Structures are given as structure tokens and as C-alpha cells.
Amino acid sequence: AQSVAQPEDQVNVAEGNPLTVKCTYSVSGNPYLFWYVQYPNRGLQFLLKYITGDNLVKGSYGFEAEFNKSQTSFHLKKPSALVSDSALYFCAVRDPVYLSGGYQKVTFGIGTKLQVIP
Amino acid sequence: KAGVTQTPRYLIKTRGQQVTLSCSPISGHRSVSWYQQTPGQGLQFLFEYFSETQRNKGNFPGRFSGRQFSNSRSEMNVSTLELGDSALYLCASSVGHNDYEQYFGPGTRLTVT
16 A cells, blocks of 8 residues: 655755755555645645656745655655745645556655744 | 635534535636644644545545535535534635645634523
């Protein structure tokens, strides 16, 4: 069964410093990977995805993520954190359809709270 | 283009009652998924519909059911409510399935007393 782990409940970073939010996954084949962000009292917003191709994926709001197959990781990064980046971040994974022949559900991590300190 | 809308936004029910939540996807999106979000469990997948057919189901009891209409709008029903059903229920739509990103609605906050 597929799974996603976000090992840190909370990440604190000073404004202007680089940030990393960690995600590791477990699937039976090559995964489809996603990052979403949830701001207070708002729904989740899509940030970026990895399907195939370049291991470094660029997304919204200056975020990027690096797919590392050997380490089964998909860490979210940003070179310079903003106070407005403070939110709850979710990593998600879906098994590719060609393995199952059907539709695979998305599995979300538990979420990591990012706190950017002014 | 309008986003995903969910109604109602807030709901208070008592144990044993049933509830129906509604989700209107983004125009042109054919896939609708439902999730339950709680502080302790995060986002738990309920089910996914595509072209009016349930394509996937999560590990929830049969009290949780759903359907999708020909215009892609979806409803979720929970019967015989329990206190533990109190949660934020999120609906997400996507153009297709699998490698497509999902667009989430604001959620329906259900409180069971």
C-alpha cells in the first residue's frame, strides 16, 4: 500500500532564510507526487507536481521540489522564506495508473506547519 | 473561472441524524474526490467519482456514501452520525484523474453533538 511521511510536525525558519519541508513516500512503482498548501481558514491549494522528467520541479510562489528516487523523497524548498509562506503544507502521492490498470486514490501526508519568523 | 464550491459551509447535527453535503466542481472538471480532515488524522480519502461512477473508495464505513451527477456535481451523505464524524469535509475536483492536480473547495465544517 502506498504511504507518505512528513516527519516534521512543524518547521520554523527566519524570514529570508531558505526553507525545506520534508516528504518521503512509499509506492510500488514510479509515483505521481504533489505538494499542496493550506492557509488558515482556506482550502488546499496546489503548489507543484512531479509526474516524470526533470527531478527538480518548480511551482507556485517560488517553491520548488526535488524528486529523489533512491531516497524516495520529494522535499519542498524555497530559497528565501516570506512571512506569508506560513501555512500548513501537505505532500501527496498517487500510484501510476499503468500499474493498477485503474484509478488510484491520492494519499496525503499528515501535514507540516511552516512558521516563518519575522 | 469559478472555483470549487461547497455547501453548506457549516453544519451542526446531532448523533443519529444524517447529512448531505454538496460540491460543485470547476467547470470542465470531471473528477471529484472527497476527503475528511481532522487535526489528528490529517486528510483521509473518502471516495472519488469520475463520469458519474465511483472509481475509488477509502477505508470508511458504509455510512459514508456519495454520488455524482451528469453535470459533475457531487453529493456526499453520512447516515447515523457519530461524534467522531465531526470534521472538515473537503471536496476536490480535477480535469481528469491520476496525474492531474486537484483543486479544493473551502470545505464544509460538520459538528456532531
